Amino acid sequence: xAVTTDTAARFGQFAHPERLVSTEWLAEHLGDxxxxxxxxxxxxLLYETGHIEGAVKIDWHTELNDPVTRDYLDGEGFAELLSRxxxxxxxxxxxxxxxxxxxxxxxxxxxxxxxxxxVRLLDGGRAKWAAEGRELTTEKPSIERSDYPVIERxxxxxxxxxxxxxxxxxxxxxxxxxxxxxxGERTTAPAYPEEGALRGGHIPSAQNVPWGKAAAEDxxxxxxxxxxxxxxxxxxxxPDDSVIAYCRIGERSSxxxxxxxxxxxxxxxxxxxxxxxxxxxAVRVPIVKGSEPGAVPGR
Amino acid sequence: MSLPRRLSDIRDEFLELExxxxxxxxxxxxxxxxxLPERLKSDPGMTExxxxxxxxxxxxxxxxxxxxHMYASAPREAPTTRGFASILVQGIEGLTAEELRDVPADxxxxxxxxxxxxxxxxxxxxxMLGRAKRQIALKSAA
Numbered sequence: 001x002a003v004t005t006d007t008a009a010r011f012g013q014f015a016h017p018e019r020l021v022s023t024e025w026l027a028e029h030l031g032d033x034x035x036x037x038x039x040x041x042x043x044x045l046l047y048e049t050g051h052i053e054g055a056v057k058i059d060w061h062t063e064l065n066d067p068v069t070r071d072y073l074d075g076e077g078f079a080e081l082l083s084r085x086x087x088x089x090x091x092x093x094x095x096x097x098x099x100x101x102x103x104x105x106x107x108x109x110x111x112x113x114x115x116x117x118x119v120r121l122l123d124g125g126r127a128k129w130a131a132e133g134r135e136l137t138t139e140k141p142s143i144e145r146s147d148y149p150v151i152e153r154x155x156x157x158x159x160x161x162x163x164x165x166x167x168x169x170x171x172x173x174x175x176x177x178x179x180x181x182x183x184g185e186r187t188t189a190p191a192y193p194e195e196g197a198l199r200g201g202h203i204p205s206a207q208n209v210p211w212g213k214a215a216a217e218d219x220x221x222x223x224x225x226x227x228x229x230x231x232x233x234x235x236x237x238x239p240d241d242s243v244i245a246y247c248r249i250g251e252r253s254s255x256x257x258x259x260x261x262x263x264x265x266x267x268x269x270x271x272x273x274x275x276x277x278x279x280x281x282a283v284r285v286p287i288v289k290g291s292e293p294g295a296v297p298g299r
Numbered sequence: 300m301s302l303p304r305r306l307s308d309i310r311d312e313f314l315e316l317e318x319x320x321x322x323x324x325x326x327x328x329x330x331x332x333x334x335l336p337e338r339l340k341s342d343p344g345m346t347e348x349x350x351x352x353x354x355x356x357x358x359x360x361x362x363x364x365x366x367x368h369m370y371a372s373a374p375r376e377a378p379t380t381r382g383f384a385s386i387l388v389q390g391i392e393g394l395t396a397e398e399l400r401d402v403p404a405d406x407x408x409x410x411x412x413x414x415x416x417x418x419x420x421x422x423x424x425x426x427m428l429g430r431a432k433r434q435i436a437l438k439s440a441a
Contacts, residue, residue, distance in 0.1 A: 042354070042377075043354065043376065043377050043378055043379045043380070044322070044379050044415075044416050044417070044420060045322060045325060045326050045329065045378040045379045045382065046376060046377075046378055046379075048322065048323070048326050048378070049326070049375075049378055059417075061416070061417030061419060061420065062414065062415065062416070062417055067414070098376055
């Protein structure tokens with residue numbers, strides 16, 4: 001790796017400690033050659049109100065999605081985007097963002113589809129950086145265009161499509177949405193249409209573990225022991241399980257994918273980005289309502 | 300159906316700009332969103348949550364002799380949502396109930412923000428406008 005890893009003791013407990021950096025570490029290493037800091041937020045304007053010095057913005061809505069097909073950028077689009085952001089294939093990328101890194105984890109996951117190897121999260125994200133009184137600036141970074149290669153996206157290793165989920169039934173599924181979304185009860189006020197999916201509920205046998213459980217109050221990740229209690233003891237996952245995580249559009253489940261893959265070290269965890277907005281509108285896929293996971297339908 | 304003057308002025312302001320500048324204008328609107336009046340701050344029951352927005356945003360509407368007044372609150376960390384709210388607060392101030400009713404439901408689509416901000420996010424503003432219309436319709440029917 002081009003840039004040293006954060007050897008903070010508290011990351012040592014995780015399966016892949018090199019995937020996290022602390023705010024202290026980042027403050028010390030800002031400007032290191034080979035390091036690119038990327039801010040990715042839910043709010044498309046938050047970066048403009050102030051960001052970590054030198055950080056570039058990547059917006060999932062407007063930059064990571066294909067504008068026509070419901071899909072991510074292709075290899076050429078990704079190469080153009082990253083070249084514009086001054087990122088090379090060798091860059092160490094530290095992602096951070098709002099909402100306990102929800103969107104930062106999503107961007108990291110999309111970069112993983114293209115096999116960008118050195119991707120890390122800032123533990124605690126934007127909120128922790130700001131809470132510690134560290135500097136945010138509105139000054140635009142000066143970016144020197146790079147020449148990122150065209151890499152074919154790998155849609156097999158960490159991504160699942162609807163048919164993959166159907167074939168996967170009987171193996172562990174984690175639904176990371178809120179309990180109300182999981183049970184399928186309406187959450188919108190009367191007289192307003194439910195937007196996004198035609199049916200409520202969840203994929204049969206899915207365990208409901210809202211994504212935010214993985215984050216402590218200050219937005220940092222919970223300890224390995226706590227995470228194991230949630231996902232292994234609580235949701236019944238085993239270290240060698242093949243797991244698919246999903247939510248509404250695949251963003252919150254990227255966060256859980258990060259936790260399962262990089263912090264707990266499960267291999268073969270996939271994120272179903274079609275998620276409920278696809279499943280809940282698809283014809284004839286099995287759905288369970290209520291707070292119980294429900295049984296896998298016979299085939 | 301004609302667009303009320305203030306709303307059409309705001310639309311023109313956006314459409315005169317391009318790309319980044321259009322986003323900057325939205326950010327300026329975000330900065331202009333007034334605080335909720337004290338009477339609304341102290342009584343959360345007076346405001347309605349807009350579920351279509353990703354960030355928690357609350358709106359309240361009044362109708363009096365001077366027309367419609369809209370109030371909104373959204374967190375500092377949600378400048379886009381604040382910008383949307385601010386556009387509506389400024390744009391529908393003083394309209395009659397009928398004028399607000401006749402504001403096209405797709406006004407948010409007219410600001411040229413779909414590509415810059417994304418259709419999903421713009422939907423939050425559509426939800427806000429729909430709820431504002433509904434609150435005033437209920438008040439004027441009462």
